[in-house]
Amino acid sequence: MSTALGSAAVPAVAPLLELRGVTARFGSVAALSRVSLTLRAGEVTCVLGENGSGKSTLVALLSGLQRHDEGELLLDGQAVRFRTPGQARAAGIATVWQDLAVAPVMSVWRNFFLGAEPTRGVWPFRQLDLDAARDTTVREMARIGVTGIDPDAPASALRAGERHSLAIARALHFGARALVVDEPTAPLTVAQHALVLESLVAARGRGLAVVFVTHNPQYAHLVGDHYVLMAHGQVASNLTRDDVDVEDLTRLLAGGDDLRRLTETLRQLHPDLPR
Template identity: 70%
Template sequence: MSGVPASEDATPTAAAHPVLELRGITVRHGNVPALNRVSAALPGGRITCVLGENGSGKSTLVSVLSGLQRYDEGELRVDGVPVRFRSARQARDLGIATVWQDLAVAPLLSVWRNFFLGVEPTRGVWPLRRLDIAGARQTTVRALARVGISGLDPDQPASSLQAGERQSLAVARALHFGARALVIDEPVTPMTVARQTLFGQAVLAARAQGLAVVVVTNNPRYAHLIGDRFLLLAHGQVAGSLTRDDVDADDLTALMAGGEQLTTLTDALTELHPELGDR
């Protein structure tokens, strides 16, 4: 698994507008801002890792992008067009797929059934139309191979999938059904190195297909391994917006610890880019 960012010239979505863009997004819970004037561009063909302590606003950001949380101020744009989601369904219809940290599957159903849940393929014409089981199995196997999973029996129950495999299944499903942006909330269940590698392959496959990938994580070293860009949140505000050229894994780890270094970074970035202070 390579952590090297995709080439700018090779990026299939080097378009005029980022796939997703937040402009001064503010979300209040009563008088307390969960997000305070957050701005970020999330381009296609890039992995943006969102990092921050608990309570920094990461979960609220995921909810805004996924259509579950309405914002009080600011603007959310998809391909440069302002949108205001009223439901998660509207976000999905515009190609924003979310992989939740507590991702649930229908445990007694097979892998292929979970892959096509609600959109099962059929063959034939009415009244002889029937479920295309063979086609569904083949499609599931191909889609999983696309994200680096091979040798998985599509007929095995979903309950047999381990952490990493469930998330990879969700990524494969999103790619198959035409998602343009992928928002991944870091799994709660700890993953072994092998499972993290497996999941990382799926994330990198999504990037290679030109999706705007957003990974919310508390692991700065893993973030630096797979990420192209890093959005640091603190107390609901953007504390840093960096690229792999700006920091190495040790720098990112130190910044995640917060304190004086994060304050220094914020001050330095604000001095170089005054517009950050207006967020």
């Protein structure tokens, strides 16, 4: 088996987030059906599957855009039901969306703070602390591997991978406990993909529960601790690095028959595997 990029050093703990038998419907169609999974602090869970497999609905559920109809969503062991994205953010769940939106003409530091700009002085003489805003942006971006940026440059000057890293750095700075990253749809170079992956590793190292939604088994295996393969709104398999290597993941995503056979084989060998 290959070694994960920056292997997680955080020991197994109780789940930060947990789904138990969750079903989410759009009308009569179950976009998610009896989905159960656990998301632990200090681990990266990669969610893989074809279009229509339920990945986007899972992201929407965790981020407060979609409510579940059956089952339970638990945060620190307590059942929750997010009614808005604001409630999910207030609970410490930050989502970096697939089609990342930034204000292109605004500076990098403005995009980093987005209404939470640091100030100095006391009311009524309080004023924006530009030095702190710039320094914080550069420092937090560097902590996740993005260096050499000009905080005063417009966000449009950032590459696609850097823009995603900016959103991740912002989530870390403002105290996120769980990070949900939907793989960017914009074409990225290998170096830009590396920035996004390095950001995920940094988030894991800082103790966040990370969910990485991707279609790329190679990237998933580089950073993942767990792999949730979805099909038709259900968890087709829930695997760890000890169960599969990158070739296994690639083959599983290429054919459902292989997935079913391997899943049954693994369950015979490991009866305690989650279903």
